Amino acid sequence: MNSILIAIILANVLMSYKGFNDHNFFRKYEFHMGRVLSGQYVRVLSSAFLHADIAHLAFNMLTLYFFAPVVMHYLGDLYFVLIYIGSLVFGSLLTIYFHKKEYHYRAIGASGAVTGILYSAILLRPDMMLGLFFIVPIPAYIFGIVYLLYSIYGMKAKNDNIGHTAHFGGAVGGYLMTLIIMPQLLVDHVLMVALLTIPIVVLFGMAKMGKL
Template sequence: MNATIVIILITCLISWLAFKDNRWFTELILWPPAIKRGRQYYRLVSYGFIHADLSHLLFNMITLYFFGSLIEQFVSNYIGVAGYVALYVSAIVVSILPTYIRNVDNPEYRSLGASGAVSAVLFAFVLLQPWSLIFVFFVPCPAIVYAVLYIAYSIYMDRKGSDNINHSAHLWGAAYGVLFMLCMEPRLIGVFLEQLSSPGFLS
């Protein structure tokens, strides 16, 4: 059992407990006043282990399952399994910080879900294998094409602000995943650019 599976199991368990008992939900969700005034800094991490509903949970965990193991193996070769866990947990924090700062005095704001950390893992995969086919709602799509569309959509929806999804966390998580990988192995940028110039389906 690898660390990715352990993260998925822990997230599913905590999310299930929060579904069943609202006290878990209330204590773990990111709520700015509890962090600023109550010094409950753990919420900057705990919010990433609860979800709004089952579909939200499944989407994040299925995505993590398909891309996490490869990234875990790659990162572990450099800095160990603990390094991969550090990538995931730190992505939870980093992806939410801009949103938290914007809403630090907004008692009405709440945020939850692993999407920021999952975006970090997904974009780390895109950096490694930009032309790999991934399936988006059962439709095959090159990873780099999906990444561009994902970023464009997230920027548009973040500016529009018409739903309850934290698109900012998706963007910051994606950027952090790439930066983490490049800090760990700077030569990846050269490998990425070389792969980008040679699409696999044209070879």
């Protein structure tokens, strides 16, 4: 396994484990809207290395383990790190944009960064097949579209504790950064690029109309 990928996974494991056993540490570094808006910007980054429990941590790290090699293979280690961090930040910024009036809003997890890597991999390999629930094969681009549409539904319904906004923001970050790094994809995979744009247009269209 690539040493950079090992370092990222290890950082997530160690910080999450510390958070599992130290409530004060967890509260100090989680994403808390009021604290972030008051100037505690470190939470934008630190919250992405905390997780709610072992299952939450394992799911995110397993997803990263499967899709990071695709991005590294096509773009190299440096761009992989840039997309990971950029997607993380983009997910937090979109969360701030949509939840800035909810001062008690809290969020944790690497989902934004990991989803950014997932969407980068989908753009680079749109012919890739994913195993839904590790069993049912589904084309990567269909998964991408459905996932973002589900995230929009989750943002609107607000009936669970999942950070759908960070997921969506991370996906958009990974999507945009990958196209900037490799604009040739706009020619080589033009149909897939267009299809993956649909949920993004839908999201901001609904926001403009006040539907979120």
